[in-house]
Amino acid sequence: MTTLTSSDDESQTDESEVLTTDESALHADSFDGIADAVESAVVGKRSVVRLALVAMLAGGHLLLEDVPGVGKTTLARAIASCVRGDVGRIQFTPDLLPSDVTGVTVFNQGTREFDFHPGPVFSNIVIADEINRASPKTQSALLEVMEEQAVTVDGVRHAVASPFLVVATQNPVEMDGTYRLPEAQLDRFLMRLSLGHADPTSELAIIRGNRLTTPEDVPARTDPEGMDEIAAASRRVHVEDSLYEYVVRIATATRSHPELTVGLSTRATVAMANVMRVQALSVGRSFVTPDDVKDLVLPVWAHRLILSPEASVGGRSGADILQELLRTVPAPQPRLSQAAGG
Structure with missing residues:
Protein backbone atom coordinates (compact mmCIF):
# COMPACT_ATOMS: atom_id res chain seq x y z
CA MET A 1 0.00 0.00 0.00
CA THR A 2 1.07 3.63 -0.30
CA THR A 3 1.63 5.87 2.64
CA LEU A 4 3.46 9.09 3.34
CA THR A 5 7.08 9.28 4.35
CA SER A 6 9.79 11.91 4.20
CA SER A 7 13.46 11.69 3.38
CA ASP A 8 14.28 13.49 6.64
CA ASP A 9 11.57 12.33 9.04
CA GLU A 10 10.82 8.88 10.33
CA SER A 11 7.35 8.03 11.56
CA GLN A 12 7.02 7.04 15.18
CA THR A 13 4.30 4.54 14.20
CA ASP A 14 5.41 0.91 14.06
CA GLU A 15 5.00 0.10 10.36
CA SER A 16 3.92 -3.45 11.21
CA GLU A 17 0.87 -1.91 12.92
CA VAL A 18 -0.12 0.43 10.08
CA LEU A 19 -3.51 -0.32 8.57
CA THR A 20 -3.65 -2.14 5.28
CA THR A 21 -5.51 -0.70 2.30
CA ASP A 22 -8.26 -3.31 2.70
CA GLU A 23 -8.71 -2.53 6.39
CA SER A 24 -8.90 1.18 5.69
CA ALA A 25 -11.52 0.67 2.97
CA LEU A 26 -13.59 -1.59 5.24
CA HIS A 27 -13.69 0.96 8.05
CA ALA A 28 -14.43 3.78 5.60
CA ASP A 29 -17.41 1.78 4.28
CA SER A 30 -18.69 1.39 7.84
CA PHE A 31 -18.25 5.12 8.43
CA ASP A 32 -20.11 5.96 5.21
CA GLY A 33 -22.97 3.67 6.21
CA ILE A 34 -23.32 5.41 9.57
CA ALA A 35 -23.18 8.85 7.92
CA ASP A 36 -25.83 7.83 5.36
CA ALA A 37 -28.16 6.66 8.11
CA VAL A 38 -27.73 9.86 10.15
CA GLU A 39 -28.25 12.02 7.07
CA SER A 40 -31.60 10.34 6.47
CA ALA A 232 -9.02 1.71 17.68
CA ALA A 233 -8.27 1.31 13.97
CA SER A 234 -7.77 5.07 13.62
CA ARG A 235 -4.93 4.90 16.13
CA ARG A 236 -3.06 2.71 13.63
CA VAL A 237 -3.24 5.34 10.89
CA HIS A 238 0.23 6.40 9.79
CA VAL A 239 1.37 9.93 10.68
CA GLU A 240 4.83 11.09 9.71
CA ASP A 241 6.83 13.36 11.99
CA SER A 242 6.72 16.31 9.59
CA LEU A 243 2.93 16.49 10.07
CA TYR A 244 3.24 16.52 13.84
CA GLU A 245 5.79 19.32 13.46
CA TYR A 246 3.40 21.20 11.16
CA VAL A 247 0.69 21.06 13.82
CA VAL A 248 3.10 22.34 16.46
CA ARG A 249 4.35 25.17 14.22
CA ILE A 250 0.83 26.49 13.71
CA ALA A 251 0.05 26.20 17.44
CA THR A 252 3.28 27.96 18.38
CA ALA A 253 2.48 30.81 16.00
CA THR A 254 -0.84 31.42 17.78
CA ARG A 255 0.89 31.69 21.16
CA SER A 256 2.92 34.71 20.09
CA HIS A 257 0.37 36.26 17.76
CA PRO A 258 -0.16 39.97 18.58
CA GLU A 259 -3.93 39.75 18.11
CA LEU A 260 -4.40 36.85 20.53
CA THR A 261 -4.33 36.89 24.32
CA VAL A 262 -4.64 33.07 24.52
CA GLY A 263 -3.22 30.79 21.84
CA LEU A 264 -3.63 27.06 21.35
CA SER A 265 -2.97 24.75 24.29
CA THR A 266 -1.20 21.40 24.25
CA ARG A 267 -4.66 19.85 24.63
CA ALA A 268 -5.52 21.45 21.29
CA THR A 269 -2.51 19.95 19.51
CA VAL A 270 -3.19 16.50 20.98
CA ALA A 271 -6.81 16.84 19.83
CA MET A 272 -5.66 17.58 16.29
CA ALA A 273 -3.32 14.58 16.32
CA ASN A 274 -6.24 12.32 17.28
CA VAL A 275 -8.86 13.75 14.97
CA MET A 276 -6.69 13.91 11.83
CA ARG A 277 -6.22 10.15 12.03
CA VAL A 278 -9.96 9.57 12.18
CA GLN A 279 -10.48 12.02 9.32
CA ALA A 280 -8.04 10.08 7.13
CA LEU A 281 -9.62 6.74 8.01
CA SER A 282 -13.13 8.06 7.29
CA VAL A 283 -12.19 8.50 3.63
CA GLY A 284 -10.39 5.17 3.37
CA ARG A 285 -6.79 6.31 3.80
CA SER A 286 -4.28 4.64 6.10
CA PHE A 287 -2.14 7.78 6.29
CA VAL A 288 -2.62 11.45 7.14
CA THR A 289 -1.92 14.24 4.64
CA PRO A 290 -1.35 17.98 5.16
CA ASP A 291 -4.82 18.58 3.70
CA ASP A 292 -6.35 16.65 6.60
CA VAL A 293 -4.82 19.17 8.99
CA LYS A 294 -5.89 22.15 6.88
CA ASP A 295 -9.48 20.87 6.61
CA LEU A 296 -9.74 20.45 10.39
CA VAL A 297 -7.99 23.61 11.60
CA LEU A 298 -11.11 25.80 11.76
CA PRO A 299 -13.61 23.38 13.38
CA VAL A 300 -11.01 22.02 15.84
CA TRP A 301 -9.07 25.16 16.75
CA ALA A 302 -10.94 28.41 16.01
CA HIS A 303 -13.13 28.36 19.14
CA ARG A 304 -10.13 27.88 21.44
CA LEU A 305 -8.49 31.19 20.58
CA ILE A 306 -9.06 34.28 22.72
CA LEU A 307 -8.69 37.51 20.81
CA SER A 308 -7.22 40.72 22.20
CA PRO A 309 -9.72 43.52 22.88
CA GLU A 310 -8.38 45.48 19.93
CA ALA A 311 -8.83 42.54 17.55
CA SER A 312 -12.36 41.91 18.81
CA VAL A 313 -13.34 45.54 18.35
CA GLY A 314 -11.89 45.39 14.86
CA GLY A 315 -14.22 42.54 13.94
CA ARG A 316 -11.51 39.90 13.73
CA SER A 317 -12.14 36.26 14.58
CA GLY A 318 -10.08 33.22 15.48
CA ALA A 319 -10.96 31.76 12.09
CA ASP A 320 -9.48 34.81 10.34
CA ILE A 321 -6.17 34.42 12.15
CA LEU A 322 -5.95 30.67 11.53
CA GLN A 323 -6.61 31.14 7.83
CA GLU A 324 -3.77 33.64 7.69
CA LEU A 325 -1.45 31.24 9.50
CA LEU A 326 -2.32 28.47 7.06
CA ARG A 327 -1.08 30.75 4.29
CA THR A 328 2.14 31.73 6.08
CA VAL A 329 3.19 28.56 7.94
CA PRO A 330 4.72 26.20 5.34
CA ALA A 331 3.10 22.81 5.06
CA PRO A 332 5.31 19.72 4.70
CA GLN A 333 5.85 18.34 1.22
CA PRO A 334 6.05 14.58 1.81
CA ARG A 335 6.61 12.12 -0.97
CA LEU A 336 4.71 8.91 -1.54
CA SER A 337 6.56 5.67 -0.98
CA GLN A 338 5.83 2.07 -0.24
CA ALA A 339 5.30 1.14 3.42
CA ALA A 340 4.84 -2.16 5.12
CA GLY A 341 1.38 -3.47 5.82
CA GLY A 342 -0.10 -3.16 2.32
Whole structure:
Protein backbone atom coordinates (compact mmCIF):
# COMPACT_ATOMS: atom_id res chain seq x y z
CA MET A 1 0.00 0.00 0.00
CA THR A 2 1.07 3.63 -0.30
CA THR A 3 1.63 5.87 2.64
CA LEU A 4 3.46 9.09 3.34
CA THR A 5 7.08 9.28 4.35
CA SER A 6 9.79 11.91 4.20
CA SER A 7 13.46 11.69 3.38
CA ASP A 8 14.28 13.49 6.64
CA ASP A 9 11.57 12.33 9.04
CA GLU A 10 10.82 8.88 10.33
CA SER A 11 7.35 8.03 11.56
CA GLN A 12 7.02 7.04 15.18
CA THR A 13 4.30 4.54 14.20
CA ASP A 14 5.41 0.91 14.06
CA GLU A 15 5.00 0.10 10.36
CA SER A 16 3.92 -3.45 11.21
CA GLU A 17 0.87 -1.91 12.92
CA VAL A 18 -0.12 0.43 10.08
CA LEU A 19 -3.51 -0.32 8.57
CA THR A 20 -3.65 -2.14 5.28
CA THR A 21 -5.51 -0.70 2.30
CA ASP A 22 -8.26 -3.31 2.70
CA GLU A 23 -8.71 -2.53 6.39
CA SER A 24 -8.90 1.18 5.69
CA ALA A 25 -11.52 0.67 2.97
CA LEU A 26 -13.59 -1.59 5.24
CA HIS A 27 -13.69 0.96 8.05
CA ALA A 28 -14.43 3.78 5.60
CA ASP A 29 -17.41 1.78 4.28
CA SER A 30 -18.69 1.39 7.84
CA PHE A 31 -18.25 5.12 8.43
CA ASP A 32 -20.11 5.96 5.21
CA GLY A 33 -22.97 3.67 6.21
CA ILE A 34 -23.32 5.41 9.57
CA ALA A 35 -23.18 8.85 7.92
CA ASP A 36 -25.83 7.83 5.36
CA ALA A 37 -28.16 6.66 8.11
CA VAL A 38 -27.73 9.86 10.15
CA GLU A 39 -28.25 12.02 7.07
CA SER A 40 -31.60 10.34 6.47
CA ALA A 41 -32.81 12.39 9.44
CA VAL A 42 -30.51 15.41 9.09
CA VAL A 43 -31.16 16.34 5.47
CA GLY A 44 -28.57 18.17 3.39
CA LYS A 45 -25.89 18.44 6.09
CA ARG A 46 -23.42 15.82 4.92
CA SER A 47 -20.23 17.65 5.90
CA VAL A 48 -21.50 18.49 9.41
CA VAL A 49 -22.71 14.91 9.94
CA ARG A 50 -19.32 13.50 8.96
CA LEU A 51 -17.44 15.94 11.19
CA ALA A 52 -19.73 15.10 14.12
CA LEU A 53 -19.01 11.40 13.66
CA VAL A 54 -15.28 12.08 13.34
CA ALA A 55 -15.40 13.97 16.64
CA MET A 56 -17.22 11.11 18.34
CA LEU A 57 -14.75 8.51 17.07
CA ALA A 58 -11.86 10.71 18.19
CA GLY A 59 -13.31 10.77 21.71
CA GLY A 60 -14.19 14.44 21.54
CA HIS A 61 -17.24 16.64 22.07
CA LEU A 62 -19.22 19.05 19.92
CA LEU A 63 -20.29 22.63 20.43
CA LEU A 64 -23.10 23.49 17.99
CA GLU A 65 -23.39 27.24 17.76
CA ASP A 66 -26.49 28.13 15.81
CA VAL A 67 -29.93 29.66 15.87
CA PRO A 68 -32.81 27.54 17.20
CA GLY A 69 -34.67 25.15 14.93
CA VAL A 70 -31.98 24.07 12.48
CA GLY A 71 -31.61 20.45 13.64
CA LYS A 72 -29.02 20.41 16.44
CA THR A 73 -31.03 18.05 18.66
CA THR A 74 -32.07 15.98 15.65
CA LEU A 75 -28.42 15.41 14.79
CA ALA A 76 -27.57 14.18 18.29
CA ARG A 77 -30.57 11.85 18.48
CA ALA A 78 -29.93 10.46 15.00
CA ILE A 79 -26.32 9.60 15.89
CA ALA A 80 -27.48 7.88 19.07
CA SER A 81 -30.03 5.77 17.19
CA CYS A 82 -27.52 4.83 14.51
CA VAL A 83 -24.93 3.54 17.01
CA ARG A 84 -27.51 1.97 19.36
CA GLY A 85 -26.64 4.47 22.06
CA ASP A 86 -28.84 6.14 24.63
CA VAL A 87 -29.47 9.87 24.93
CA GLY A 88 -29.47 12.10 27.99
CA ARG A 89 -30.75 15.64 27.63
CA ILE A 90 -30.03 18.57 29.95
CA GLN A 91 -31.87 21.83 29.51
CA PHE A 92 -29.48 24.39 30.94
CA THR A 93 -31.19 27.17 32.90
CA PRO A 94 -29.91 29.70 35.47
CA ASP A 95 -31.27 27.61 38.37
CA LEU A 96 -29.75 24.30 37.21
CA LEU A 97 -27.54 22.68 39.86
CA PRO A 98 -24.36 20.63 39.32
CA SER A 99 -26.12 17.59 40.84
CA ASP A 100 -28.79 17.90 38.13
CA VAL A 101 -26.01 17.15 35.65
CA THR A 102 -23.83 14.55 37.35
CA GLY A 103 -26.24 12.84 39.74
CA VAL A 104 -26.66 12.73 43.49
CA THR A 105 -26.06 10.38 46.42
CA VAL A 106 -29.23 9.66 48.44
CA PHE A 107 -29.53 7.81 51.75
CA ASN A 108 -31.56 4.60 51.40
CA GLN A 109 -33.67 4.04 54.52
CA GLY A 110 -34.18 0.37 53.65
CA THR A 111 -30.54 -0.62 53.25
CA ARG A 112 -29.17 2.07 55.56
CA GLU A 113 -26.64 2.89 52.86
CA PHE A 114 -26.08 5.74 50.41
CA ASP A 115 -27.18 5.02 46.84
CA PHE A 116 -25.90 6.90 43.83
CA HIS A 117 -28.57 8.14 41.42
CA PRO A 118 -26.79 8.89 38.11
CA GLY A 119 -27.57 12.08 36.22
CA PRO A 120 -28.09 12.60 32.48
CA VAL A 121 -24.34 12.50 31.77
CA PHE A 122 -24.47 8.72 32.13
CA SER A 123 -25.52 8.30 28.49
CA ASN A 124 -23.70 7.72 25.22
CA ILE A 125 -24.95 11.03 23.79
CA VAL A 126 -25.51 13.93 26.18
CA ILE A 127 -27.37 16.93 24.76
CA ALA A 128 -26.48 20.05 26.74
CA ASP A 129 -29.09 22.43 25.39
CA GLU A 130 -28.38 26.17 25.63
CA ILE A 131 -25.33 25.48 27.77
CA ASN A 132 -24.49 29.17 28.14
CA ARG A 133 -27.69 29.83 30.11
CA ALA A 134 -26.43 28.00 33.20
CA SER A 135 -24.16 29.54 35.82
CA PRO A 136 -20.40 28.96 35.58
CA LYS A 137 -20.61 26.67 38.64
CA THR A 138 -23.04 24.35 36.87
CA GLN A 139 -21.12 24.50 33.60
CA SER A 140 -18.02 23.39 35.50
CA ALA A 141 -19.82 20.15 36.42
CA LEU A 142 -19.12 19.02 32.86
CA LEU A 143 -15.38 19.68 32.96
CA GLU A 144 -14.31 16.41 34.59
CA VAL A 145 -16.60 14.13 32.60
CA MET A 146 -15.69 15.74 29.27
CA GLU A 147 -11.99 15.25 29.92
CA GLU A 148 -11.90 11.96 31.81
CA GLN A 149 -15.23 10.26 30.98
CA ALA A 150 -15.98 9.95 34.69
CA VAL A 151 -17.58 12.00 37.44
CA THR A 152 -16.72 12.22 41.12
CA VAL A 153 -19.65 12.57 43.52
CA ASP A 154 -19.09 12.63 47.28
CA GLY A 155 -15.55 11.38 46.76
CA VAL A 156 -16.56 8.36 44.67
CA ARG A 157 -15.55 8.15 41.02
CA HIS A 158 -18.13 6.84 38.53
CA ALA A 159 -17.27 6.02 34.90
CA VAL A 160 -19.69 6.98 32.13
CA ALA A 161 -20.66 4.99 29.04
CA SER A 162 -18.46 4.44 25.97
CA PRO A 163 -18.61 5.87 23.38
CA PHE A 164 -19.39 9.17 25.08
CA LEU A 165 -20.23 12.41 23.30
CA VAL A 166 -21.41 15.74 24.68
CA VAL A 167 -23.33 17.80 22.12
CA ALA A 168 -23.73 21.29 23.54
CA THR A 169 -25.77 24.01 21.87
CA GLN A 170 -25.66 27.74 22.25
CA ASN A 171 -27.15 30.69 20.43
CA PRO A 172 -24.52 32.88 18.76
CA VAL A 173 -26.66 35.98 19.34
CA GLU A 174 -26.08 37.79 22.63
CA MET A 175 -29.19 37.38 24.76
CA ASP A 176 -30.24 38.23 28.31
CA GLY A 177 -29.59 35.52 30.87
CA THR A 178 -26.55 33.98 29.17
CA TYR A 179 -23.07 33.38 30.56
CA ARG A 180 -19.84 33.24 28.62
CA LEU A 181 -18.35 29.75 28.48
CA PRO A 182 -15.05 29.60 30.41
CA GLU A 183 -11.89 29.13 28.35
CA ALA A 184 -11.21 25.81 30.12
CA GLN A 185 -14.57 24.49 28.96
CA LEU A 186 -14.23 25.75 25.40
CA ASP A 187 -10.88 23.97 25.21
CA ARG A 188 -12.60 20.68 26.05
CA PHE A 189 -14.83 20.80 22.98
CA LEU A 190 -13.07 19.02 20.15
CA MET A 191 -15.03 20.91 17.50
CA ARG A 192 -17.35 23.85 17.13
CA LEU A 193 -19.76 23.39 14.23
CA SER A 194 -22.70 25.22 12.74
CA LEU A 195 -25.48 23.43 10.89
CA GLY A 196 -26.91 26.56 9.31
CA HIS A 197 -30.26 26.74 7.59
CA ALA A 198 -31.18 23.99 5.16
CA ASP A 199 -30.71 24.75 1.48
CA PRO A 200 -34.00 25.44 -0.38
CA THR A 201 -34.18 21.96 -1.94
CA SER A 202 -33.65 20.18 1.38
CA GLU A 203 -36.06 22.50 3.18
CA LEU A 204 -38.76 21.80 0.59
CA ALA A 205 -38.28 18.06 1.10
CA ILE A 206 -38.59 18.54 4.86
CA ILE A 207 -41.77 20.63 4.83
CA ARG A 208 -43.38 18.36 2.23
CA GLY A 209 -42.86 15.46 4.59
CA ASN A 210 -40.34 13.76 2.34
CA ARG A 211 -37.72 13.39 5.03
CA LEU A 212 -36.94 9.70 5.16
CA THR A 213 -37.14 9.09 8.88
CA THR A 214 -37.34 10.57 12.35
CA PRO A 215 -34.23 10.48 14.57
CA GLU A 216 -35.63 7.65 16.68
CA ASP A 217 -36.26 5.55 13.55
CA VAL A 218 -32.79 5.93 12.07
CA PRO A 219 -31.57 2.40 11.30
CA ALA A 220 -28.84 1.10 13.59
CA ARG A 221 -25.69 0.57 11.54
CA THR A 222 -23.33 -0.32 14.37
CA ASP A 223 -23.13 -0.47 18.16
CA PRO A 224 -20.83 1.02 20.83
CA GLU A 225 -18.42 -1.88 20.38
CA GLY A 226 -18.32 -1.24 16.63
CA MET A 227 -17.58 2.43 17.21
CA ASP A 228 -14.77 1.47 19.58
CA GLU A 229 -13.37 -0.82 16.87
CA ILE A 230 -13.24 1.99 14.30
CA ALA A 231 -11.69 4.31 16.89
CA ALA A 232 -9.02 1.71 17.68
CA ALA A 233 -8.27 1.31 13.97
CA SER A 234 -7.77 5.07 13.62
CA ARG A 235 -4.93 4.90 16.13
CA ARG A 236 -3.06 2.71 13.63
CA VAL A 237 -3.24 5.34 10.89
CA HIS A 238 0.23 6.40 9.79
CA VAL A 239 1.37 9.93 10.68
CA GLU A 240 4.83 11.09 9.71
CA ASP A 241 6.83 13.36 11.99
CA SER A 242 6.72 16.31 9.59
CA LEU A 243 2.93 16.49 10.07
CA TYR A 244 3.24 16.52 13.84
CA GLU A 245 5.79 19.32 13.46
CA TYR A 246 3.40 21.20 11.16
CA VAL A 247 0.69 21.06 13.82
CA VAL A 248 3.10 22.34 16.46
CA ARG A 249 4.35 25.17 14.22
CA ILE A 250 0.83 26.49 13.71
CA ALA A 251 0.05 26.20 17.44
CA THR A 252 3.28 27.96 18.38
CA ALA A 253 2.48 30.81 16.00
CA THR A 254 -0.84 31.42 17.78
CA ARG A 255 0.89 31.69 21.16
CA SER A 256 2.92 34.71 20.09
CA HIS A 257 0.37 36.26 17.76
CA PRO A 258 -0.16 39.97 18.58
CA GLU A 259 -3.93 39.75 18.11
CA LEU A 260 -4.40 36.85 20.53
CA THR A 261 -4.33 36.89 24.32
CA VAL A 262 -4.64 33.07 24.52
CA GLY A 263 -3.22 30.79 21.84
CA LEU A 264 -3.63 27.06 21.35
CA SER A 265 -2.97 24.75 24.29
CA THR A 266 -1.20 21.40 24.25
CA ARG A 267 -4.66 19.85 24.63
CA ALA A 268 -5.52 21.45 21.29
CA THR A 269 -2.51 19.95 19.51
CA VAL A 270 -3.19 16.50 20.98
CA ALA A 271 -6.81 16.84 19.83
CA MET A 272 -5.66 17.58 16.29
CA ALA A 273 -3.32 14.58 16.32
CA ASN A 274 -6.24 12.32 17.28
CA VAL A 275 -8.86 13.75 14.97
CA MET A 276 -6.69 13.91 11.83
CA ARG A 277 -6.22 10.15 12.03
CA VAL A 278 -9.96 9.57 12.18
CA GLN A 279 -10.48 12.02 9.32
CA ALA A 280 -8.04 10.08 7.13
CA LEU A 281 -9.62 6.74 8.01
CA SER A 282 -13.13 8.06 7.29
CA VAL A 283 -12.19 8.50 3.63
CA GLY A 284 -10.39 5.17 3.37
CA ARG A 285 -6.79 6.31 3.80
CA SER A 286 -4.28 4.64 6.10
CA PHE A 287 -2.14 7.78 6.29
CA VAL A 288 -2.62 11.45 7.14
CA THR A 289 -1.92 14.24 4.64
CA PRO A 290 -1.35 17.98 5.16
CA ASP A 291 -4.82 18.58 3.70
CA ASP A 292 -6.35 16.65 6.60
CA VAL A 293 -4.82 19.17 8.99
CA LYS A 294 -5.89 22.15 6.88
CA ASP A 295 -9.48 20.87 6.61
CA LEU A 296 -9.74 20.45 10.39
CA VAL A 297 -7.99 23.61 11.60
CA LEU A 298 -11.11 25.80 11.76
CA PRO A 299 -13.61 23.38 13.38
CA VAL A 300 -11.01 22.02 15.84
CA TRP A 301 -9.07 25.16 16.75
CA ALA A 302 -10.94 28.41 16.01
CA HIS A 303 -13.13 28.36 19.14
CA ARG A 304 -10.13 27.88 21.44
CA LEU A 305 -8.49 31.19 20.58
CA ILE A 306 -9.06 34.28 22.72
CA LEU A 307 -8.69 37.51 20.81
CA SER A 308 -7.22 40.72 22.20
CA PRO A 309 -9.72 43.52 22.88
CA GLU A 310 -8.38 45.48 19.93
CA ALA A 311 -8.83 42.54 17.55
CA SER A 312 -12.36 41.91 18.81
CA VAL A 313 -13.34 45.54 18.35
CA GLY A 314 -11.89 45.39 14.86
CA GLY A 315 -14.22 42.54 13.94
CA ARG A 316 -11.51 39.90 13.73
CA SER A 317 -12.14 36.26 14.58
CA GLY A 318 -10.08 33.22 15.48
CA ALA A 319 -10.96 31.76 12.09
CA ASP A 320 -9.48 34.81 10.34
CA ILE A 321 -6.17 34.42 12.15
CA LEU A 322 -5.95 30.67 11.53
CA GLN A 323 -6.61 31.14 7.83
CA GLU A 324 -3.77 33.64 7.69
CA LEU A 325 -1.45 31.24 9.50
CA LEU A 326 -2.32 28.47 7.06
CA ARG A 327 -1.08 30.75 4.29
CA THR A 328 2.14 31.73 6.08
CA VAL A 329 3.19 28.56 7.94
CA PRO A 330 4.72 26.20 5.34
CA ALA A 331 3.10 22.81 5.06
CA PRO A 332 5.31 19.72 4.70
CA GLN A 333 5.85 18.34 1.22
CA PRO A 334 6.05 14.58 1.81
CA ARG A 335 6.61 12.12 -0.97
CA LEU A 336 4.71 8.91 -1.54
CA SER A 337 6.56 5.67 -0.98
CA GLN A 338 5.83 2.07 -0.24
CA ALA A 339 5.30 1.14 3.42
CA ALA A 340 4.84 -2.16 5.12
CA GLY A 341 1.38 -3.47 5.82
CA GLY A 342 -0.10 -3.16 2.32
